[in-house]
Amino acid sequence: METPSNHPRALPSPRDVLARGALLLDVDGTLINLAPRPDEVVVPGSLRIDLEALLGAMDGALALVTGRALTDVEELFAPLRLPVAAEHGAVMRSRPGGEARRAVLPAAPEPWRRTALAFAARHEGIVFEEKPAGFVLHYRLAPDLGDPAFDLLASLVNTMPDFEILRASMAWEVRPHGIHKGVAVREMMREPPFAGRLPIFIGDDVTDEDGIAAAEALGGMGYRVPDDFPEPEAVRAWLTSLLAGAHDPAT
Missing domain, CATH: 3.40.50.1000 (HAD superfamily/HAD-like)
Structure with a gap:
């Protein structure tokens, strides 16, 4: 071109x-x-x-x-x-x-979703976004909570190799690996x-x-x-x- x-x-x-x-x-x-x-x-x-x-x-x-x-x-x-x-x-x-x-993908375990939702409910500015196979924690409204949000998700995902954490724009997404x-x-x-x-x-x-x-x-x-x-x-x-x-x- x-x-x-x-x-x-x-x-x-x-x-x-x-x-x-x-x-x-x-x-x-x-x-x-x-x-x-x-x-x-x-x-x-x-x-x-x-x-x-x-x-x-x-x-x-x-x-x-x-x-x-x-x-x-x-x-x-x-x-x-x-x-x-x-x-x-x-x-x-x-x-x-x-x-x-x-x-055809595995869905994030329901206990993970409940844990992430509870985190969002406890912390003003954290926004939970549902997706069919995973979910997202947005911290654009609470930048200081980015690291704690990641630590929480890592504690979940590290127990199950079929999933990973993706760094997005002021957000962490849990999704199926690959x-x-x-x-x-x-x-x-x-x-x-x-x-x-x-x-x-x-x-x-x-x-x-x-x-x-x-x-x-x-x-x-x-x-x-x-x-x-x-x-x-x-x-x-x-x-x-x-x-x-x-x-x-x-x-």
Whole structure:
């Protein structure tokens, strides 16, 4: 892909992205601004419009790759039913509006969930987030409690090797071992309409590094907020520019 040089790291041209690329986009902190609580984020209406237009322009080769549960993604981006790798790839849908399939995974033991919920109830600012196969403790509202939250989860997970703790953005996630965005990217890129295109992954935190590495290993590109895009608004502006640039002979 040819790339312009007016960016911290060169971005592919709009025509190349639309004709040959596959956009793989993290959600929180990449497409949309972070919020104190995961249920307080806002998806701009203009983003939905651009994603729908890009989906058509790229023959469906655009997917959200997120740690969120599929139900959260569907609610946030309704009425769109985009291709998605939810829960870091535990749930996959490769075609717009298609059926999602869930990997067969162990669920975190119920006593762990009760322990984490009790911790959140005792500590103001700790937010518990339920997921089908695991759960998250968010400490964005109580940064000093990040280490105690980790210690609690480690005391649980260390007893069961099928699970691991993932460091996210001001949060700790308990999830089944071996599920990550790198696996999700590789699986997505094997299926139509992604197969044969070059993956372009954009993310913002440590949970996205596996996805970026996989995209690059497949001959594609990986970009980060804030290294390559200063903020989610810049990512959204770039997506808008892809649609405008597709009709500009100079791009």
